[in-house]
Amino acid sequence: MTKIVLRPYTPKDAEPIVAILNYYIVNSTALYDYTQRTLEQQQAIFEDKLSKGFPVIVATIDDRLVGFGYYSEFRFREAYKYTVEHSVYVMPNEHGKGIGHVIMQRLIDLARQQNLHTMIAVIDSENQSSVAFHEKFGFKTVAVIKETGYKFDRWLHSQFMQLLLE
Numbered sequence: 001m002t003k004i005v006l007r008p009y010t011p012k013d014a015e016p017i018v019a020i021l022n023y024y025i026v027n028s029t030a031l032y033d034y035t036q037r038t039l040e041q042q043q044a045i046f047e048d049k050l051s052k053g054f055p056v057i058v059a060t061i062d063d064r065l066v067g068f069g070y071y072s073e074f075r076f077r078e079a080y081k082y083t084v085e086h087s088v089y090v091m092p093n094e095h096g097k098g099i100g101h102v103i104m105q106r107l108i109d110l111a112r113q114q115n116l117h118t119m120i121a122v123i124d125s126e127n128q129s130s131v132a133f134h135e136k137f138g139f140k141t142v143a144v145i146k147e148t149g150y151k152f153d154r155w156l157h158s159q160f161m162q163l164l165l166e
């Protein structure tokens with residue numbers, strides 16, 4: 001049976017991570033970016049999260065990076081400090097093998113350990129795979145904010161899903 005191993009991100013992981021992100025940027029509404037990321041941009045994004053004490057974790061199979069996840073501040077005002085927004089991405093040809101599950105479960109465990117109160121996923125409403133995935137962990141849809149994104153010549157709606165940790 002395939003063994004999925006989780007470990008903390010290191011800068012050399014940025015290359016396969018950027019390949020995954022750029023695939024979804026070009027081919028899907030999972031990310032609201034238009035422009036593909038560079039290695040340096042992605043390394044800086046993760047350095048910023050790590051410097052604030054937030055986790056970035058990667059999943060590997062036979063030492064090959066197959067997915068990753070992280071969380072960081074939901075919004076910037078101080079009173080939001082017990083709330084985080086997370087993301088999980090799995091390589092397109094590796095879906096449905098339990099990789100997302102182990103990453104998400106670890107993020108939830110880490111958020112509990114860090115004494116956080118709630119996690120928020122902001123999901124494009126066309127991405128019902130991600131909605132179904134989050135429902136498996138007890139996330140509930142708390143809002144759909146209409147026409148907040150515009151990509152591929154159409155308006156996109158942001159579906160907010162929340163898990164209360166206590």
Ligand SMILES: CC(C)(COP(=O)(O)OP(=O)(O)OC[C@H]1O[C@@H](n2cnc3c(N)ncnc32)[C@H](O)[C@@H]1OP(=O)(O)O)[C@@H](O)C(=O)NCCC(=O)NCCS
Nearest residue numbers: 030088089090095096097098099100101129130132133136
């Ligand atoms: C969403 C995503 C992370 C799920 O990862 P995955 O490795 O395919 O998911 P898993 O195989 O671990 O599945 C975990 C659970 O979610 C469910 N699930 C996953 N994809 C699903 C789908 N398309 N439809 C219904 N349920 C789904 C699985 O059935 C499984 O349930 P179980 O625990 O009862 O068996 C992955 O599809 C992905 O990377 N999508 C593109 C990027 C993205 O949208 N990321 C989320 C941005 S918020």
